[in-house]
Amino acid sequence: MTDAVSPRGLDAGGHIAREGSLARVTPDFRPVVAAARERIPGLFGGRLHSAYVNGSIPRGAARVGRSDVDLLIALREEPTEADRAAGRALIRSLDEEFPQIDGGGALLFSRSRLLSDLERHDLGFFVACLCTPLLGEDLAARLPRYRPDTLLARETNGDLALFLPRWRERIASADDSEVALRPLVRFMSRRLVRTAFTLVMPRWNGWTSDLHEMADAFGAYYPPRAGQARTAARLGYEPQGDRAVLTSYVDDFGPWLADEYARVHGVKAPRPEDA
Structure with a gap:
């Protein structure tokens, strides 16, 4: 059983509910998500903490040939320019291989930044409510619930x-x-x-x-x-x-x-x- 969510995206306590899940990914986009999940560990190895997919794909709203693929990658340390280049190369490879997507993006941050007080109501909210776990520990468990304030x-x-x-x-x-x-x-x-x-x-x-x-x-x-x-x-x-x-x-x-x-x-x- 899942908690009831209002038509305006709030749970019974008035908090913003997480909007996506892998179960909502439609068949056309499941190969894209599977390929991302398979390739990310090889790019970042032991420095990878966790990875997420966000946007229309995990909401089940993606449109073939029109929607992009959006990833968030959390590393155990601050990402380098080489890490960001690897993220861009990953998106290019997915875009070239899967005609059902139209580009995309990969955001890279350190675990500590995503959990920092400064980012509590920005990147923290993004992870906890707008990102769907793909790999590793879900940082949402370490973040608060959010209200639309x-x-x-x-x-x-x-x-x-x-x-x-x-x-x-x-x-x-x-x-x-x-x-x-x-x-x-x-x-x-x-x-x-x-x-x-x-x-x-x-x-x-x-x-x-x-x-x-x-x-x-x-x-x-x-x-x-x-x-x-x-x-x-x-x-x-x-x-x-x-x-x-x-x-x-x-x-x-x-x-x-x-x-x-x-x-x-x-x-x-x-x-x-x-x-």
């Missing part, structure tokens, strides 16, 4: 203002090809929708990772910006290489969202890499 909102997405200048640089340096712009549209669209959702998450009182549901929740509280959020949700799933979309993100929707977020929830605690 303003602390969680601030620490997960209260840093958008920090990223907007970097986004402008990436847009300016990209050529006008679909190959160059489409990944940027997908990435920035998803980030903006998730930030918009967590802006209203405490009032909505729940959690979802569905971009359309996120945009609708946001739009109920900010009707003048609802159309922008819904468009970003659509492009997060069906990206188009359109520079005008990216420009609107960094010149209008993004700056407004960053300012409103800081006003409502405050700014995320700085990280060492932000210095």
Whole structure:
């Protein structure tokens, strides 16, 4: 028997329930997950603490030819550039071998960072609620339960203002090809929708990772910006290489969202890499 989960992703105690499981992986994507689980230990050996899959695949919402594969790898020590290169090579190999996925990403962190006080309501939440165990000890057992409150909102997405200048640089340096712009549209669209959702998450009182549901929740509280959020949700799933979309993100929707977020929830605690 499993604990009941509300339509808004909360358990009976009002905590955010873990959203994925290997049992929800659909048959089309099981070979992808199996290949990742088989290859990860060979890349990191005894330095590997644990590994997770997250995103649409463990939620059972992945779409053949459209969805990416997202992994989180926890090491027993701080990852090196060689480790990150190995993670990127793993994603490339999976993308080349399995046509049912469209790219992906591998995040690498040390076990100590994932369990640190600084990351308790950001990476810790990510592991405990948004990641599905694939290998090793599940760090969720060492983390608290989470509620959809303003602390969680601030620490997960209260840093958008920090990223907007970097986004402008990436847009300016990209050529006008679909190959160059489409990944940027997908990435920035998803980030903006998730930030918009967590802006209203405490009032909505729940959690979802569905971009359309996120945009609708946001739009109920900010009707003048609802159309922008819904468009970003659509492009997060069906990206188009359109520079005008990216420009609107960094010149209008993004700056407004960053300012409103800081006003409502405050700014995320700085990280060492932000210095």
